Amino acid sequence: MSGPELGLAVSVFLACAVEAVEALTIVLAVGTTRSWPSSLYGAGVAVIVLAALIAGLGPAVTSLPIHALRVGVGALLLVFGLQWLRKALLRAAHLKALHDEAAAFEAESAAALAAQARGVARLDSYAFAISFKGVLLEGLEVAVIVLTFGGNQHRIALAAAAAGAAIVVVVAAGLAVRAPLARVPENTLKLAVGVMLTSFGIFWGAEGAGVSWPGADAALLGIIAGLALASAALVLWLRSTPRALGEAA
Amino acid sequence: MSAAVKAARAVWDFIVGDDWVTAVGVVAALGITALIAGAGVAAWWVMPAAVLGLLALSLRRAAN
Numbered sequence: 001m002s003g004p005e006l007g008l009a010v011s012v013f014l015a016c017a018v019e020a021v022e023a024l025t026i027v028l029a030v031g032t033t034r035s036w037p038s039s040l041y042g043a044g045v046a047v048i049v050l051a052a053l054i055a056g057l058g059p060a061v062t063s064l065p066i067h068a069l070r071v072g073v074g075a076l077l078l079v080f081g082l083q084w085l086r087k088a089l090l091r092a093a094h095l096k097a098l099h100d101e102a103a104a105f106e107a108e109s110a111a112a113l114a115a116q117a118r119g120v121a122r123l124d125s126y127a128f129a130i131s132f133k134g135v136l137l138e139g140l141e142v143a144v145i146v147l148t149f150g151g152n153q154h155r156i157a158l159a160a161a162a163a164g165a166a167i168v169v170v171v172a173a174g175l176a177v178r179a180p181l182a183r184v185p186e187n188t189l190k191l192a193v194g195v196m197l198t199s200f201g202i203f204w205g206a207e208g209a210g211v212s213w214p215g216a217d218a219a220l221l222g223i224i225a226g227l228a229l230a231s232a233a234l235v236l237w238l239r240s241t242p243r244a245l246g247e248a249a
Numbered sequence: 250m251s252a253a254v255k256a257a258r259a260v261w262d263f264i265v266g267d268d269w270v271t272a273v274g275v276v277a278a279l280g281i282t283a284l285i286a287g288a289g290v291a292a293w294w295v296m297p298a299a300v301l302g303l304l305a306l307s308l309r310r311a312a313n
Contacts, residue, residue, distance in 0.1 A: 071279060076264070078275045078300065083266045086307050095312055140263065198300060201275075206296040209279050210286035213293050223297060230301055238312060 003217060007224075008149045009162040011196040015145050016166035018189045019138040024170055025101045025180040026134030029108035034115075035124035042131030047167075050139045054146055054160055061151035067208050073148040074205020080141065081197030088191035089231060093238035098187055101180040145197070152204055195231060199224040270310070274303040 001009070023043070031039035061069070090096035108130075115126045142163055150159030173181055203213065203220045213219035265272045278299035285292035 071283075075275055075279060079264060079266075079272050082271050082275070082300070082304060082307065083268065085304060086268065086271075086311060089304075089308060090311055093312075198304075202296045202300055205275075205279050206282055206293060209283035209292070209296075211282060211293045211296075219293070226297065227300075230304075234305065234308060238308060 004153060004220065005155060005158060007196065007200065007220065008153055008155060008159055011193060011200065012142070012146055012149055012159045012162040013166045014189050014196070015193045016142045016163040017170055017184075018186055018193060019142050020167050020170035021101065021181045021184050021186060022099070022104070023135045023138040024174045025104050026108055026138075027131050028174065028180055029105050030112050030127045030130045030134075033109045033112040034127035037122065038124040038127035039131040041123070042128040042133075043135045045128075046132045046135035046139065049136060050143050051160075053143050054156065057147055058151065058156040061147050062154050062156065064151075067210075069152055070204045070208025072208075073152045074201045074203075074208055076144065076148050077197045077201030078205060079201075080145070081194050081199075081201050083194075084190055085194030085198055085231065088187050088194050089234055089238065091187045092191065092235045095238060101184070101186070105180040149200065191231065195224060195227050199227050202227075268307055268310075271303050271307045274299065274306075278303070 027039050027043045030042075064072070087096065091098050112126065112130065146156065146159040146163050150156030170181065199220065202223050207213065215222070278296055281299075282292050282295045285295060
């Protein structure tokens with residue numbers, strides 16, 4: 001496996017794992033409080049929709065001209081990556097609340113208990129809809145990441161396999177603890193994913209725009225290291241100057 | 250609101266999120282990179298510099 005392929009697999013695995021942890025919380029909350037079969041049906045149908053999306057769009061993405069593909073992929077990865085990175089850095093600097101899976105589980109459970117039963121026969125439509133929506137929304141970004149990363153390197157199967165492995169790991173962990181995965185260091189993972197997405201976005205976007213990187217593919221490692229260091233510096237800056245930032249408004 | 254407008258808004262929210270300035274900055278930086286590279290000048294430094302600048306500005310706006 002080449003360096004960019006390893007980067008692809010790791011990035012997709014981490015991104016999918018983070019989203020799967022959040023989706024698992026919703027499925028667990030609805031399943032525990034309402035109906036396990038309906039909750040699992042909803043989650044299963046959402047996974048099928050996401051897989052169909054990747055299978056349907058994959059060939060179209062890989063057939064695009066390489067320069068146009070790289071500019072498009074680079075721009076998308078940069079926009080997504082910078083969103084992940086910004087939120088993770090704000091959380092690391094204590095300027096935004098950490099995502100609390102236990103609290104999310106409680107809130108989702110309370111909402112599920114409060115909702116009136118509207119199911120027919122054996123299907124609880126509330127449980128089905130909430131699980132379906134939760135998994136679909138959390139998974140949509142992963143589907144785009146699989147398509148962009150995989151499409152650009154013509155390794156959609158590898159990207160999809162990495163995403164599938166992440167889902168298996170998270171579901172297995174969820175089954176083992178039978179509770180939301182509150183101990184997963186979600187923000188650290190999000191920070192790592194943000195650095196990876198943004199770094200690949202810089203690399204491919206610039207290549208698509210006509211840039212020749214010094215050191216060819218090895219430049220990617222430099223970009224990742226540089227962005228990780230810059231992220232650490234930005235956290236320190238945010239932590240040390242909240243008052244100054246406020247006064248600068 | 251029509252279904253088309255709702256769909257367009259959902260796509261916009263999904264891709265651009267709550268920071269459209271950064272998204273516009275990314276597109277502009279790619280355009281500038283293409284212009285400089287097209288002129289035969291080394292342009293590899295543009296995207297890393299632009300991304301760091303956009304990230305710092307985005308954090309500053311969010312912190313405020």
